Amino acid sequence: MTYVDDYPGAAKLVRWHFGVAFIAFALGGVFGLLQGLYRTDYFREALPIDATQYYTVLTGHGVLLALVFTTFFICGMFVWATTRSLDRPLYSDRLAWVGFGSMFVGTALAATAILNGFAPGLPFDSADVLYTFYAPLKAHPAFYFGAALLVVGSWILGAVYFLTYREWRADNPDARIPLQTFMVLTTFIMWYVSSVGVAVEVVVFLIPWSLGWIGQVDPLLTRSLFWYFGHPVVYFWLLPGYLAWYTLLPKFAGGRLFSDPLARVVFVLFVLLSTPVGFHHQYIDPGIADGFKFIAMTNTMMLLLPSLLTAFTVVASVEHGARQRGGDGYLGWLRALPWDEPAFAGTALAGLMFAAGGFSGMINAGMNINYLIHNTIWVPGHFHLTVGTAFALTAMAVSYWLVPQLTGKPLRHRRLASIQPYVWFVGMTLMSNAMHRGGLAGLPRRTAEPVGDAGASAFDTVFSTIAEIRLQIALGATLLVVALLMFLVVMLGTWLSRPGVSALSVNGHIPEPLSGASNGPRVLDNLKLWTGIAVVLVLLAYGVPLGSMVADGILNPGASPFPV
Amino acid sequence: MEIHRFEKLWLVASLLLIAGFVATIVYGAVGAGVAMVDNSGGQVAASDPTASSDFRDPGVYQTGDGEYDVYVVARQFSFTPGSGTPIRVPEGSEVTFHIASRDVTHGFNVVGTNLNTMVIPGQVAQLTVEFDDARSYHVACNEYCGAAHHDMTGTIEVVPAEDFDESEVAEA
Numbered sequence: 001m002t003y004v005d006d007y008p009g010a011a012k013l014v015r016w017h018f019g020v021a022f023i024a025f026a027l028g029g030v031f032g033l034l035q036g037l038y039r040t041d042y043f044r045e046a047l048p049i050d051a052t053q054y055y056t057v058l059t060g061h062g063v064l065l066a067l068v069f070t071t072f073f074i075c076g077m078f079v080w081a082t083t084r085s086l087d088r089p090l091y092s093d094r095l096a097w098v099g100f101g102s103m104f105v106g107t108a109l110a111a112t113a114i115l116n117g118f119a120p121g122l123p124f125d126s127a128d129v130l131y132t133f134y135a136p137l138k139a140h141p142a143f144y145f146g147a148a149l150l151v152v153g154s155w156i157l158g159a160v161y162f163l164t165y166r167e168w169r170a171d172n173p174d175a176r177i178p179l180q181t182f183m184v185l186t187t188f189i190m191w192y193v194s195s196v197g198v199a200v201e202v203v204v205f206l207i208p209w210s211l212g213w214i215g216q217v218d219p220l221l222t223r224s225l226f227w228y229f230g231h232p233v234v235y236f237w238l239l240p241g242y243l244a245w246y247t248l249l250p251k252f253a254g255g256r257l258f259s260d261p262l263a264r265v266v267f268v269l270f271v272l273l274s275t276p277v278g279f280h281h282q283y284i285d286p287g288i289a290d291g292f293k294f295i296a297m298t299n300t301m302m303l304l305l306p307s308l309l310t311a312f313t314v315v316a317s318v319e320h321g322a323r324q325r326g327g328d329g330y331l332g333w334l335r336a337l338p339w340d341e342p343a344f345a346g347t348a349l350a351g352l353m354f355a356a357g358g359f360s361g362m363i364n365a366g367m368n369i370n371y372l373i374h375n376t377i378w379v380p381g382h383f384h385l386t387v388g389t390a391f392a393l394t395a396m397a398v399s400y401w402l403v404p405q406l407t408g409k410p411l412r413h414r415r416l417a418s419i420q421p422y423v424w425f426v427g428m429t430l431m432s433n434a435m436h437r438g439g440l441a442g443l444p445r446r447t448a449e450p451v452g453d454a455g456a457s458a459f460d461t462v463f464s465t466i467a468e469i470r471l472q473i474a475l476g477a478t479l480l481v482v483a484l485l486m487f488l489v490v491m492l493g494t495w496l497s498r499p500g501v502s503a504l505s506v507n508g509h510i511p512e513p514l515s516g517a518s519n520g521p522r523v524l525d526n527l528k529l530w531t532g533i534a535v536v537l538v539l540l541a542y543g544v545p546l547g548s549m550v551a552d553g554i555l556n557p558g559a560s561p562f563p564v
Numbered sequence: 565m566e567i568h569r570f571e572k573l574w575l576v577a578s579l580l581l582i583a584g585f586v587a588t589i590v591y592g593a594v595g596a597g598v599a600m601v602d603n604s605g606g607q608v609a610a611s612d613p614t615a616s617s618d619f620r621d622p623g624v625y626q627t628g629d630g631e632y633d634v635y636v637v638a639r640q641f642s643f644t645p646g647s648g649t650p651i652r653v654p655e656g657s658e659v660t661f662h663i664a665s666r667d668v669t670h671g672f673n674v675v676g677t678n679l680n681t682m683v684i685p686g687q688v689a690q691l692t693v694e695f696d697d698a699r700s701y702h703v704a705c706n707e708y709c710g711a712a713h714h715d716m717t718g719t720i721e722v723v724p725a726e727d728f729d730e731s732e733v734a735e736a
Contacts, residue, residue, distance in 0.1 A: 051714060052711040052712075134707075136610075136669075137669075137709075137710065218686065219684050220687055223684065258568075283601075284682055285601065285682045286684060286689035287603050287605075287684060287687035288603060290600040293600055297589060305579070309578065312570075316571075368589060368592040368596075371679075371680045372678045372680070374706075375671050375680070442675035442676045444673065445706070446706075447704075448713075453715075459676070515566060520565050557687070558686065559667070562710070
């Protein structure tokens with residue numbers, strides 16, 4: 001029996017979530033190529049955008065990929081993970097559809113406002129505010145309503161996972177929480193704790209302000225609320241990737257997870273430490289005492305621990321799988337892995353690239369070295385390795401394995417699928433290394449004209465030239481979009497194929513870990529305890545600085561809106 | 565809980581790495597003297613920073629022997645001074661920048677250096693740096709600030725002491 005036969009209602013929900021995610025991925029990806037070519041000045045004359053519309057494209061790229069693609073994919077994947085690991089249908093499909101509807105309407109509103117940037121004069125005005133939407137740059141209210149509905153919809157899906165778990169708990173009073181459900185619930189505890197920040201920013205400040213009900217907002221306060229949410233959101237993207245690396249990658253490699261209890265420890269650490277770190281995005285902001293930046297820095301460095309532990313456990317599990325398949329030697333076992341299986345290759349390459357992204361993240365986290373790279377193109381170079389590959393390539397790889405189980409149709413265009421992860425990997429290697437090096441030379445991010453009026457000679461590269469960096473970025477962006485199109489062809493081909501043409505060969509069973517949940521202390525499953533500690537840590541890190549920003553007047557020192 | 569021997573070693577090595585990173589940063593702050601931008605610049609009116617008693621008219625002011633204060637106002641899409649007229653300071657001087665925005669959030673990044681700060685309406689970014697060599701620096705606004713953001717650039721000219729004309733300094 002496949003998943004779609006066991007849980008037809010949940011499978012339909014997951015399919016719709018993935019469908020919206022992939023459409024956002026397609027549009028956002030094409031925007032990325034436009035951007036990459038424009039800013040590197042390749043074929044600029046032939047592109048359908050000008051310098052101002054560059055920022056419309058940039059806003060669309062960020063919102064559609066970082067917010068829409070991720071959130072829809074994650075909420076869908078978690079419906080699968082919850083029902084599969086609890087072995088029961090959702091508490092309520094209807095409630096889940098309400099959540100999906102809210103996210104869908106929100107996305108439509110925000111996307112319409114953004115796309116209006118191409119045709120000013122339409123009723124939704126424009127929303128060229130980028131995905132960080134720092135006030136006092138002001139978008140049309142539809143943009144903020146859309147963002148709010150997207151978040152609220154994800155909260156409703158989260159409630160469905162928790163209610164489903166509660167039903168399961170009533171039937172299984174003494175059992176350990178199944179690992180995938182544990183990961184879903186801890187990820188959503190973190191998401192609830194952190195997304196409060198952006199909800200307050202948008203609902204209390206930006207919506208009333210964009211409607212003209214209040215005349216000004218405090219740019220520093222709203223920006224700090226954004227980053228209160230803005231760092232945990234990267235773990236909201238990453239943890240579903242971790243779920244795949246822990247629970248699926250060992251299976252794809254032919255083995256079993258090394259340790260269930262350590263996986264739980266890692267997720268608990270993320271619940272505790274993901275939120276009280278947001279000031280590390282504001283190291284060079286005026287108006288925030290350096291002590292709070294220091295606290296955020298030490299918390300951020302501690303966050304390396306769960307990721308370093310993950311690197312060990314995942315590699316050990318993959319090695320175990322390779323040895324089960326007959327691999328041997330210190331490194332010779334690598335050859336025994338199924339590198340031609342797209343689900344394995346994609347997940348493994350994503351994990352490898354995340355290691356590189358982790359190292360550049362350590363540089364970002366270094367409070368004083370951050371001055372050198374803050375808001376240079378180094379930063380998008382970093383997060384294209386993390387959200388842009390650790391998440392995105394894992395999502396694509398998981399889709400190769402999961403979509404057949406969601407549709408009951410075997411994967412089509414297998415050969416294309418098995419090459420696709422490598423095309424993405426090569427494209428990202430070219431683009432990201434060049435972006436990191438450009439950042440070291442001081443090339444700014446978020447700009448249509450990186451070198452400005454100074455010309456390339458104002459930027460000292462460590463080696464090579466600005467021209468070579470530009471070429472690699474343009475080439476990398478092109479390969480990434482080629483890989484994206486390959487993925488979409490495989491997905492569309494699979495989805496639209498007639499059912500029952502050939503037998504489904506995918507095996508949805510996930511083997512038990514080598515060291516099971518019973519080897520770990522029960523306290524790991526005490527979700528209330530971890531939530532409580534997480535809230536205390538947030539209050540310690542954020543209570544005083546946010547309190548002082550509010551205490552000097554909640555809208556002061558304020559700034560009036562600047563429509564863009 | 566059973567933890568494999570190799571995993572214990574890995575855990576200890578990870579914790580040492582983290583402690584090492586924190587130590588280098590503490591050294592950077594205490595030993596090498598890399599100060600963070602913080603709240604010492606104070607606050608100003610978001611729409612009109614120069615009206616505040618804590619902020620002066622844009623320009624270069626001498627505050628001591630080889631010490632200068634530079635007040636910069638950022639706006640869509642220029643720095644004053646910096647964009648039309650370059651910021652000129654003598655070689656070997658210690659310069660404290662006070663930078664404020666009169667509209668939206670901007671960035672002030674002296675390319676190729678660690679002189680880099682956000683400029684947030686209502687807050688004064690204050691940083692002190694030393695200019696050892698006579699040369700010209702490119703300044704980029706590195707936070708998106710609107711349709712012509714990419715045109716928002718500036719120049720700092722560090723000139724040999726003998727070429728620096730004291731009349732360029734604003735009246736205190």
